[in-house]
Amino acid sequence: MDRQHSRSDRMIHQFDTFLRTLIPRAASAQRSNPAEKVADGPLDDQERRLSSGLMRISHTSEVCVQALYQGQSVTGSLDQPYKQREQSALEKIDHLAWCDERLAQLQSRTSYLNPLFYVASFGIGAATGAVSERIGLGTIAATQEQVAKQLEVQQTSLPAGDHRSRAILRKIAVDDAHHAQLALEAGGVRFPAPVKWGMRFAAKVMSKSVYHL
Template identity: 50%
Template sequence: MNSPRRYSFVDRLLTQADQSLRTLVPGAAHANRPSPSQHMANVPMDEPERQHIAGLMRINHTGEVCAQALYQGQALTAKLPDVRTKMERAAAEEIDHLAWCAQRLSELNSQPSVLNPLFYGLSFGMGAAAGLISDRVSLGFVAATEQLVERHLDDHLAELPEEDIKSRAILEQMRMDEIEHGAQALEAGGMVFPEPVKAAMTLLSSLMTKATYRI
């Protein structure tokens, strides 16, 4: 029986570069699952409402760009092969969210944030640094991040107009997936971050949401 191929650090670095381009280039991300909203009809909305919904979906799209970067950075520096595999699997599942949000933005005649490359770079660096410290910290960072995303999704679901069933279907499925990813990270041995660290993450997240709502 052939043993699994072992990839060198350079091999993984080249793979990450390819994944980075797929994350940041519009239209390059392809979902493995169909969008939860694919069979739902668009509803009429006025211009301020459309712009507000587009702003929310742009925030969520950037959040998924950051999630990709975080997982890819952690996979690059993870010490244990099984942790690296978990990160790569989570990144693949999050691609669905990225593609769904991009599609919804297109339907709303809007576009992703121009700040995505900046936030990608910052998130990748944080993920790689967490992986260098320890796999336990890396997994804990995933859990804390997913909990933060879950709260954002709750807020956005509360802000969406009731008639916008397409955006709602996407965000509800994303919320379920994020809860599962966070729980899996803790079950795999992730540490529970102290409240001051979570507060700092919340502050950074708030800056991201304010910046990407309009641009």
């Protein structure tokens, strides 16, 4: 029988997830890194900087989605959608750990702007979760769809020799597309095109800002 989570349980879990999301190297993956047995080709300094910027964008994208999950878990219900969000959020920790590890291999770092984006996304998650479960799940689905599309573009933008980053992004894209589908199947609203265009614009602003910072 599943243990019921109280509000205090959720707050403790929130704080733990907050630390694992924002403190560099604090996230620990439960699944094997998809790049574990992948060998890179040669990368010069310029290619390494390109890969670092793209992986930093991917890491921040995962921070934002994790914050959405956590914001909605505060204001949403304790029923099956909560359990689904909790499982997807655990997989997000894997994504964060993989990106963080890859950035370290590239002799780079995560974005200085992550706390800002976490707070903003947490607020959006809490607000949409408070409006309704369907709106909250729809926000997750639409965001995950945007991130998955962004990851596909980033894979083609990586240097030809950066096989490890590409393997990580490929797996994250598959997971994110699956998370989006789960949110829709749980009753999430399909947002109209204008809303998705606005989300796409916000994603572009985020990407440009964290590429260097």
